Amino acid sequence: MKNVIINLSWAAMVMVVTLSLFSCEEPVEFRDHFGEDNGAPSMISDIKVENLPGKARITYTLPKSKNLLYVKADYIMGNGKPGTAQASYYQDSLILSGFSDETEKEVSIYTVSRGEVRSEPIVVTVKPLEPPYKKVFESLKIIDAFGGYNLTAQNPDQDNLAIMVMFKNPQNAFEVNNRRSVFTRNAKIESKIRGMEAKNTQMQVYVRDNWGNSSDTLDLAVTPIFEQEIPKSNFKAFRLPGDAPDWPGTQVAYAWDGRTGWPWTIFTHQANGGSNPHMVTIDLGVSAKLSRVYIRPYPEGDRWFFLTTMKRFEIWGATNPNLNGSLDDSWNLIGSYELTKPSGLPYGSDSPTDRVLAAAGFNWDIDLNAAKVRYIRIRCLENFAGGTALSVNEMGVFGTLE
Numbered sequence: 001m002k003n004v005i006i007n008l009s010w011a012a013m014v015m016v017v018t019l020s021l022f023s024c025e026e027p028v029e030f031r032d033h034f035g036e037d038n039g040a041p042s043m044i045s046d047i048k049v050e051n052l053p054g055k056a057r058i059t060y061t062l063p064k065s066k067n068l069l070y071v072k073a074d075y076i077m078g079n080g081k082p083g084t085a086q087a088s089y090y091q092d093s094l095i096l097s098g099f100s101d102e103t104e105k106e107v108s109i110y111t112v113s114r115g116e117v118r119s120e121p122i123v124v125t126v127k128p129l130e131p132p133y134k135k136v137f138e139s140l141k142i143i144d145a146f147g148g149y150n151l152t153a154q155n156p157d158q159d160n161l162a163i164m165v166m167f168k169n170p171q172n173a174f175e176v177n178n179r180r181s182v183f184t185r186n187a188k189i190e191s192k193i194r195g196m197e198a199k200n201t202q203m204q205v206y207v208r209d210n211w212g213n214s215s216d217t218l219d220l221a222v223t224p225i226f227e228q229e230i231p232k233s234n235f236k237a238f239r240l241p242g243d244a245p246d247w248p249g250t251q252v253a254y255a256w257d258g259r260t261g262w263p264w265t266i267f268t269h270q271a272n273g274g275s276n277p278h279m280v281t282i283d284l285g286v287s288a289k290l291s292r293v294y295i296r297p298y299p300e301g302d303r304w305f306f307l308t309t310m311k312r313f314e315i316w317g318a319t320n321p322n323l324n325g326s327l328d329d330s331w332n333l334i335g336s337y338e339l340t341k342p343s344g345l346p347y348g349s350d351s352p353t354d355r356v357l358a359a360a361g362f363n364w365d366i367d368l369n370a371a372k373v374r375y376i377r378i379r380c381l382e383n384f385a386g387g388t389a390l391s392v393n394e395m396g397v398f399g400t401l402e
Contacts, residue, residue: 040119041065041111047124053157054100054131054209058109058124059093067113074121075107078131079212098211099128132159136189137207137215145368146227146291146399148193151182151205159209160185166204174204192365198226227291230397232256234285238375241325243280244273244389252280255395265298267308268380270389278390279379287319287374290334290399296361298393304350305358308391312338312381315364317373331377334370347384361394 042063050057058073068089077083078100085094096107105128108121132155139154140163155161163182166174182191200223207215237252246252249263257264268278297309315335322330339362343351350358376397380390 039067039113040117041068041113043111043119043122044071044109047109047122049124049126051127051129053129053135054097054133054159054213056096056099056105056107056126056128057093058096058107058126060109062089062092063111065111065113067115068111069114069116070112071109072112072118073107073109075105075126077211077213081212083211096126098209098213099126100131100211100213102128102130131209131213132157133161133207133209133213133215136161136163137218140205140207140218142205142220142222143368144223144225145192146194146225147198148196148224149222150368151189151191151193153189153207155185155187155189158185158187161210162208163189163191164206164208168202196222196224198224225291226400226402227398228400230284230286230288230290230399230401232396235397236283236285238281238283240281240321240323240377243325244268244278252282255392258394260296260393261299261302264393266390266392267298268389268391270387273389275388277379277381278388279377280390281321281375281377284374284376284397286401287372288397288399288401289372290317290366290370290376290397292363292365292398293335293376294361294363294394294396294398295392296394297358298391299355299358303355304348305355306341306347306350306384308383308385308387308389309358310337310339310378310380310382310390310392311384313390314379314381315366316377316379317366317370318375318377319371319373321375321377327377327379332370332373334366334373334376335364337364341384347386366399 042065044060044062046061048059070089071087071094073085073094073096075083075096077098083096083098085096087094104125107124107126109124110121111119136153136155141152143150164176165180166176169175180193182189200221202221204217204219206217235256247267247269250265250267252266254264255266266280293315297305299305300307314333316327316331317334318331320330322328341354342357343354345351378390380388383389
């Protein structure tokens with residue numbers, strides 16, 4: 001019992017000291033944001049409108065009402081449905097989205113209290129600029145390509161958009177093909193569709209935004225260009241002055257012999273070839289319009305693909321190259337490329353995904369406007385090791401002989 005009395009006395013002393021300390025300071029004010037006013041808050045002032053593509057930004061000065069909770073704007077979107085924008089009392093602007101055209105719109109703006117009491121509205125007029133989905137539709141281009149088509153468009157506002165692609169179903173009615181439609185916010189839109197038959201195919205395309213606003217529908221037909229693999233039996237190395245020397249035991253012709261691993265690869269000698277871009281030249285044996293070049297990187301140590309693998313490189317084409325080896329007018333640049341390591345891991349570290357994708361090889365599209373060629377020249381600007389030597393374990397060339 002004595003111990004209990006002592007402990008209680010000690011607690012009482014602590015409480016007295018604490019209270020005396022607080023009594024020496026100024027009273028603490030409790031700031032309640034709610035205030036005592038249960039009516040509607042005062043309205044915003046100094047309202048300014050900034051018209052944007054498919055949107056409008058409204059800026060303002062907030063009232064000093066203590067019970068203000070948020071500012072709200074009501075309007076009608078381009079799809080005919082009510083639109084609402086809302087900003088807390090910490091913000092001084094609203095963004096109104098979902099407009100489908102450039103006509104004037106009326107917007108009603110309110111302030112709202114903590115008790116959800118709304119002020120009388122202020123009506124302002126906005127006039128949005130051309131909406132992004134229309135810009136994308138106007139810039140849309142679709143051209144025939146090998147095994148399919150290439151779709152391009154410009155999205156300068158980088159708005160979230162969908163380019164809906166439709167083909168005819170067995171009932172001869174157009175329906176959306178989600179696998180070939182494009183969902184993006186990229187400024188530069190590119191979609192390369194392959195795997196189609198080389199025949200005239202009807203299709204329709206339109207652009208849609210996040211609010212359901214849609215463009216007109218474009219009716220068109222594509223005729224994919226027939227693609228075949230150029231027979232490797234005709235390939236041969238075509239060494240020219242300026243081509244890089246082979247690493248001992250390797251040779252250019254090993255790149256199409258169907259064998260993988262060491263030494264069945266193109267592997268140029270960095271030291272003997274110098275620090276300038278390394279090149280190798282190949283005679284395809286036939287003149288062809290090329291669609292793509294397939295390259296399987298060489299894995300050093302059976303697992304490290306991203307060492308002497310080309311990171312930045314070019315492919316040049318010629319029909320009658322200058323035998324002095326210079327990249328003069330007898331050669332045309334038909335492709336510039338950069339390989340990005342899938343995992344992004346540093347040099348010397350390949351993830352399982354890196355290895356799987358590299359083992360499957362990469363396809364590099366050739367410029368559709370390039371003329372027929374018989375000779376190609378691969379020029380390595382930089383490999384993943386930081387040098388300019390190149391290695392190619394296996395390759396294939398595709399296009400048409402017609």
